[in-house]
Amino acid sequence: MKIHNKIIYLLIGIQISFILLFSAFIYYSISNYSFTDFYKRLEIRAAITAKIQLEPNQDIESIQQMNHEFLEELPNQQYISFPIDQADDYLKQNENAIPHQIIEDIIETGKAQGNVGSKLFAGILYTTGLNKKYIVVVSAENYFYSHHIAYLRNLLFSTLGFGFILIPLLSIIFTRTITKPVNNIINEVQNISSENLHLRLEVTNKKDSISSLAKTFNDVLNRLETSFETQKNFISNASHELNTPLTTIIGEAELALSRKRTEEMYKKSLSRILSEAEKLDRKTKALLQLAQTGFDGKSQKFEKLRIDELLLDVHEVVSKIYTSSPILLDLSLLPEDPLKLKVFGNSRLLHVAIYNLLTNACKYSSNAPVKVALASSDKLITIIIKDTGIGIPPDELAYIYDPYFRASNVRIYEGYGIGLPLSKNIIHMHQGELTVSSEVNIGTTVEIKLPIGVFSS
Amino acid sequence: MNKILIPTDFTVSSLNLVRDVIDKQDSDKYKIILVHGVYLSSSITELLFFSKSKLLDELKNNEFETAVDVLRNSYQSKIESITLDLLYSTNVNYLNKYLEANNVSKIYLPTAESLLLPHKRSINLIPKLRKTAVHQEDIEWNEENRSRKNENKFIDLFFRKM
Numbered sequence: 001m002k003i004h005n006k007i008i009y010l011l012i013g014i015q016i017s018f019i020l021l022f023s024a025f026i027y028y029s030i031s032n033y034s035f036t037d038f039y040k041r042l043e044i045r046a047a048i049t050a051k052i053q054l055e056p057n058q059d060i061e062s063i064q065q066m067n068h069e070f071l072e073e074l075p076n077q078q079y080i081s082f083p084i085d086q087a088d089d090y091l092k093q094n095e096n097a098i099p100h101q102i103i104e105d106i107i108e109t110g111k112a113q114g115n116v117g118s119k120l121f122a123g124i125l126y127t128t129g130l131n132k133k134y135i136v137v138v139s140a141e142n143y144f145y146s147h148h149i150a151y152l153r154n155l156l157f158s159t160l161g162f163g164f165i166l167i168p169l170l171s172i173i174f175t176r177t178i179t180k181p182v183n184n185i186i187n188e189v190q191n192i193s194s195e196n197l198h199l200r201l202e203v204t205n206k207k208d209s210i211s212s213l214a215k216t217f218n219d220v221l222n223r224l225e226t227s228f229e230t231q232k233n234f235i236s237n238a239s240h241e242l243n244t245p246l247t248t249i250i251g252e253a254e255l256a257l258s259r260k261r262t263e264e265m266y267k268k269s270l271s272r273i274l275s276e277a278e279k280l281d282r283k284t285k286a287l288l289q290l291a292q293t294g295f296d297g298k299s300q301k302f303e304k305l306r307i308d309e310l311l312l313d314v315h316e317v318v319s320k321i322y323t324s325s326p327i328l329l330d331l332s333l334l335p336e337d338p339l340k341l342k343v344f345g346n347s348r349l350l351h352v353a354i355y356n357l358l359t360n361a362c363k364y365s366s367n368a369p370v371k372v373a374l375a376s377s378d379k380l381i382t383i384i385i386k387d388t389g390i391g392i393p394p395d396e397l398a399y400i401y402d403p404y405f406r407a408s409n410v411r412i413y414e415g416y417g418i419g420l421p422l423s424k425n426i427i428h429m430h431q432g433e434l435t436v437s438s439e440v441n442i443g444t445t446v447e448i449k450l451p452i453g454v455f456s457s
Numbered sequence: 458m459n460k461i462l463i464p465t466d467f468t469v470s471s472l473n474l475v476r477d478v479i480d481k482q483d484s485d486k487y488k489i490i491l492v493h494g495v496y497l498s499s500s501i502t503e504l505l506f507f508s509k510s511k512l513l514d515e516l517k518n519n520e521f522e523t524a525v526d527v528l529r530n531s532y533q534s535k536i537e538s539i540t541l542d543l544l545y546s547t548n549v550n551y552l553n554k555y556l557e558a559n560n561v562s563k564i565y566l567p568t569a570e571s572l573l574l575p576h577k578r579s580i581n582l583i584p585k586l587r588k589t590a591v592h593q594e595d596i597e598w599n600e601e602n603r604s605r606k607n608e609n610k611f612i613d614l615f616f617r618k619m
Contacts, residue, residue: 328616330615330616332531332615333527333528333531333614333615334531335527335530335531335533336530336531336532336533336534337530337533340530371615371616373612373615373616375527375530375531375614375615376526376527376530376531377523377524377526377527377530378523378526378529378530380523382523382527382611384611384612384615386612386616445612447611447612
């Protein structure tokens with residue numbers, strides 16, 4: 001939960017500092033502006049009042065009227081004017097009335113602004129129609145400063161207060177919404193254990209990091225499941241294949257020992273035992289070969305493979321185990337260019353995948369011939385395994401890839417239901433496709449499609 | 458470069474004719490034209506917007522195209538190219554002109570009943586092709602070539618004579 005809290009604190013911190021900065025900036029700008037605004041007003045009044053008071057009486061009436069109607073009297077407004085040559089005298093007399101700086105500025109630049117506390121001064125240098133220069137200064141209390149800005153300040157403080165309450169709430173809600181997908185993934189993954197490695201996370205089509213996390217997780221689970229199933233597969237194969245000849249040997253020996261027999265019968269018995277033992281030996285060797293290719297426990301490395309060699313290897317192994325099932329290879333349409341037979345994949349895993357499919361074909365067709373073909377099209381290599389066995393009922397076709405699933409018509413045929421799902425996983429890992437089509441009592445056709453490996457050499 | 462013409466009905470089993478033909482040849486590279494006969498529509502709007510590639514796309518299917526690729530790959534040294542084409546009439550003159558324009562040196566024909574008519578306006582070219590002036594040869598069509606009538610499966614390319 002630490003990241004959860006980190007996010008919350010970060011969000012709160014950012015938002016609060018933002019609204020603080022925001023409020024401070026607004027407050028500062030407005031109070032600045034209010035000063036500028038006020039000075040302007042004072043200047044206007046200075047100019048107008050100067051005109052009224054200092055000019056000879058022409059058109060005064062209209063200006064006075066304007067002054068009355070449109071310029072309201074500012075609080076504590078005072079008007080001071082004197083000729084420019086009397087400036088020094090005035091300064092000596094009324095030291096507190098106007099700041100010296102203002103009068104100096106007016107003499108120098110023609111206008112000035114300044115304040116003493118909340119009393120603001122604005123002055124201009126007025127030249128009358130008779131060319132006499134006067135210094136005119138208007139002063140007033142800044143009403144805005146004392147009232148409006150106080151209001152703004154209180155308003156800002158109260159909204160800040162609300163913000164301090166609202167921001168943490170919103171941050172918590174927001175963070176929870178964002179981390180919900182991650183929490184969901186955590187909960188889903190906790191359901192997956194070694195018993196149901198078959199479960200996968202739900203993946204949406206969005207292209208965000210959570211989706212890729214889920215996809216990556218599923219990939220890992222795929223590899224894990226394949227590893228587990230490879231091991232289970234081997235163990236089940238081994239135990240079953242080795243069991244039958246051993247049973248025969250034991251049975252034969254027990255029978256021979258059950259009572260006194262002729263030398264001829266003992267010889268026959270021993271030779272039968274010998275032939276079963278040899279069968280057992282061959283099977284063990286074949287299984288060892290399979291084990292070396294399929295049961296390693298190390299990481300899965302991909303390399304360049306020749307699919308025809310691989311197929312022939314597996315064919316050899318299966319023929320040794322299912323000696324009574326003829327397997328017919330149709331290699332008449334192999335591509336002339338051997339580069340079109342190269343696949344980028346893991347040798348052990350592909351061995352296991354094809355081994356399982358081929359043995360399924362042999363097993364469920366009770367020694368009827370099994371046909372295998374290999375060909376390459378533009379970008380895909382296709383392997384076809386066709387048998388004339390018991391087939392798969394159409395309504396069960398959807399479940400054949402479920403681990404441990406066995407169709408309803410398997411009856412006498414032994415199996416554990418792991419071979420096919422394992423093969424499908426392996427082929428998917430190689431970016432290939434596995435298609436199974438079947439008709440009950442007519443046969444099953446399995447098509448394996450693997451992408452041709454493109455190697456730059 | 459030899460150009461040969463073989464009729465097709467866009468099924469994988471019809472491609473076995475190509476195999477039979479090529480298997481008989483020793484050297485030489487061949488450019489193969491696979492033709493299918495189809496009448497043009499009689500509707501004006503359809504004729505106005507007629508496009509051969511669109512019609513071919515309608516007739517082609519995944520299994521067929523994969524099978525053609527497989528043939529190209531496995532007979533790379535003997536097959537220069539495989540192209541598909543459509544013929545819109547059974548008029549013998551038209552067929553002769555077509556064969557002449559495309560420099561076809563030989564045509565291979567199965568029996569008339571062997572190929573299907575997949576499109577509603579498909580036509581059987583074989584009887585009239587027999588009457589053209591180009592050198593012809595018959596190929597045996599094995600009815601077992603089809604896994605089942607009207608079913609087009611990629612697997613039809615394999616397991617012959619097995």
